[in-house]
Amino acid sequence: MKKKKTLSYAKYGYIFSLPFVITFCLFTLYPVVFTIIIGFTDFKGLGAKISTMHFLAEPFKNYSTILSNATFQKALSNTFLMWGMNFAPQILLALVLAAWFSGMLIKVKGQGFFKVVFYMPNIITAATVAVLFGSIFGYPMGPMNDILRSWFGRSEPYEFFRNPWIARGVVAFIQFWMWYGYTMIVLISGILGMNPEWFEAADIDGATGLQKFMYITLPNLRSILIYTLVTSLIGGLQMFDIPKLLVTQSGPDNATLTASVFIQNQAFAGSYLYTRASAASMILFVIICILSAIVFYLMQDKYEVAEKKQLKAAAKAAKKARKGAN
Amino acid sequence: MKKTQEFRPFMIFVYIVCAFLTVLSLLPFIIMVVNSTRSTNEIQQHALSLIPSTYLLNNLKILTGKSFDPIRGFINSMIVSTGSTLCSVYFSSLTAYALVVYKWKLRDSFFTFIMAVMMIPGQVVIIGFYQFMWQIHLTNSFLPLIIPAIAAPSMVFFMRQFMLSSLPLDIVNSARIDGSREFQTFNSIVLPIMKPAMATQGIFAFVNSWNKLFEPSILLTQQDKYTMPIMVSLLKGDIYKTEYGSIYLGLTLTVLPLFIVYFALSKYIIAGVALGGVKG
Numbered sequence: 001m002k003k004k005k006t007l008s009y010a011k012y013g014y015i016f017s018l019p020f021v022i023t024f025c026l027f028t029l030y031p032v033v034f035t036i037i038i039g040f041t042d043f044k045g046l047g048a049k050i051s052t053m054h055f056l057a058e059p060f061k062n063y064s065t066i067l068s069n070a071t072f073q074k075a076l077s078n079t080f081l082m083w084g085m086n087f088a089p090q091i092l093l094a095l096v097l098a099a100w101f102s103g104m105l106i107k108v109k110g111q112g113f114f115k116v117v118f119y120m121p122n123i124i125t126a127a128t129v130a131v132l133f134g135s136i137f138g139y140p141m142g143p144m145n146d147i148l149r150s151w152f153g154r155s156e157p158y159e160f161f162r163n164p165w166i167a168r169g170v171v172a173f174i175q176f177w178m179w180y181g182y183t184m185i186v187l188i189s190g191i192l193g194m195n196p197e198w199f200e201a202a203d204i205d206g207a208t209g210l211q212k213f214m215y216i217t218l219p220n221l222r223s224i225l226i227y228t229l230v231t232s233l234i235g236g237l238q239m240f241d242i243p244k245l246l247v248t249q250s251g252p253d254n255a256t257l258t259a260s261v262f263i264q265n266q267a268f269a270g271s272y273l274y275t276r277a278s279a280a281s282m283i284l285f286v287i288i289c290i291l292s293a294i295v296f297y298l299m300q301d302k303y304e305v306a307e308k309k310q311l312k313a314a315a316k317a318a319k320k321a322r323k324g325a326n
Numbered sequence: 327m328k329k330t331q332e333f334r335p336f337m338i339f340v341y342i343v344c345a346f347l348t349v350l351s352l353l354p355f356i357i358m359v360v361n362s363t364r365s366t367n368e369i370q371q372h373a374l375s376l377i378p379s380t381y382l383l384n385n386l387k388i389l390t391g392k393s394f395d396p397i398r399g400f401i402n403s404m405i406v407s408t409g410s411t412l413c414s415v416y417f418s419s420l421t422a423y424a425l426v427v428y429k430w431k432l433r434d435s436f437f438t439f440i441m442a443v444m445m446i447p448g449q450v451v452i453i454g455f456y457q458f459m460w461q462i463h464l465t466n467s468f469l470p471l472i473i474p475a476i477a478a479p480s481m482v483f484f485m486r487q488f489m490l491s492s493l494p495l496d497i498v499n500s501a502r503i504d505g506s507r508e509f510q511t512f513n514s515i516v517l518p519i520m521k522p523a524m525a526t527q528g529i530f531a532f533v534n535s536w537n538k539l540f541e542p543s544i545l546l547t548q549q550d551k552y553t554m555p556i557m558v559s560l561l562k563g564d565i566y567k568t569e570y571g572s573i574y575l576g577l578t579l580t581v582l583p584l585f586i587v588y589f590a591l592s593k594y595i596i597a598g599v600a601l602g603g604v605k606g
Contacts, residue, residue, distance in 0.1 A: 009428055009429075009508070010429060010430040010431075011430075012424065012427075012428050012508045013427075013428030013429070013433060014424075014430060014432075015424075016421065016423055016424035016428075016508075016512070017421050019476050019477075020417060020418075020420075020476060020477045023417075023473065023476040023477040024443070024477035027451075027455065027458075027470075027473065027474035027477065028446060028477065030454065030458065031451045031452070031454030031457075031458060032454060033454070034453070034454030034458070035450055035451070035453045038453070038454075100340055106336075106337065106340065108341075108344070114344050114347070114348065116589075116592045116596065117348050118347060118348075118351060119592075119596060120351055121351055123533055123588050124355075124537075124584055125536065125539075125580060125581065125584065126537060126539065126555075127537070127539045127558040127559060127580075128580045131558055131559075131561050131562050131573070131577060132354055132577050134562065135570070135573060135574065135577075136354060136357065141370050141373050141570070142373050143357055143374040145373065146372055146373040146374040147374060150372070150374075177350065177351075181351075182599060185596060185599045185600050186599065186600070188600065189600035189601070234447075237447075238447050238448065238449060240539070241539045241555070244539075244559075245539075245558070245559055248562070259449075260449050263449050263452075264540070264544070267452075268456075274453055274457075277453055278453050278454075281447075281449045281452075281453065282450065285446075285447065285449075285450045288447055289445075292445040314429070
């Protein structure tokens, strides 16, 4: 009797996860498989029938075309470059702020207010932020040029985005500005999760604030720092809204062209080069997969512990059930 | 006592840095709001000013006289964001429930699978997705932006964590004894317990959907279907080239709803970020 009952409940596990599975297969799995397949064909975009599509004699033709494409190479290196220019100062500032705000070393008044203000740019539409900064650095007239003229006496307006490094710098700055508050809050919660006795013991030993930070806080933040690094890198590799809308046509000499903007240009901005776009997106995907694998590898032990606990609990429950049946 | 005295110059430095960062966070938005009340002429004279002027209505007239339609964009974004948030919050809870409460053969592999697909980027999906929607004539419809939210892997992960820690299985068992059917138990007993998690995740899902540009800008090509971020990209185009005041006003209008949501719910949002960081 009892056995039958547990079996009948198990079916609800399948039923209740069915909407997720169906939606996932239709709107994610099928499109991904489609994208992978057309990367090996001569599929012509929009309106082309799938039946007219042929597999290429050289299967990796699209991939080799894309990999040797100077613009794509530039887009990839731009993406990593602008990500790096934003992440290094971002993590440093977030660490310093987290050390101040976590209350282990010093007490900062009004930190609730500061947290709310520092995190705010993260929640604002990236498209809006990009257009706003485009206007702030506007030419011939924008607030930045107004500052140059009124405060520094410059007579000619400066065209900021003519300079590729300024254009990249502004993209990196916006990313930094939008994300350091987020990183700070994540790090604070990591520090608050530490055992306060460690800090008390260090106090008794007469450790300075800096020593406590270097020898207690930092080593124990390791896994959270790595998590932040890799999620930021994965997000950064998909950078689209800001480089797309900050400078028209990706700036001088494609200075702010990113991999995502490149893919969108190939497929949807009039050229309909779906096969190449799909090859480019698969290359991006492989890079992201490698990085995700690093995350899973580094975080594995955490999940294993949780899963083991569950297994134990399940075994106990099973034992109980058996006893009850007897 | 002595210690705090030693720290004083350092504390002044801390507050100076915090004050500077506060200005850095707020100044761009202050410039935006102030300039949306100023005429193009005034902005050309001095683009940086903290004193509002009186051209707000004039700017609004120019702004809405062209293709930028903030009310349309607001309604469209509302439909998409509300729809997708409801879908993701409800079905993620349901999927998490299936993972936590029932013991089924494929459960563990299903969970591993969810973890593995969490990182699939939108760029890899979009080409096939667009082709698919084009074939079934769903481009320029909101459905492709709402329905896929039913499968939100990272939210399932979060909901599962929450259920493991705060859903007592005894409640489910006693509901069974009382003759409640499984689906009914989920809707009337489990969902109310999930409220705090649903609220936090709901806020983030809503804001994420509201801010999305990549997918909507590819799928929606008719102007009356544009969402707020696509409307914003119109401001970058030639039609508003020299109408500086109107551009700033357009930006302000897209940000206004987010400001209201953020300052009303900032406590929960900050707490949600902290929680996601530790658990995720």
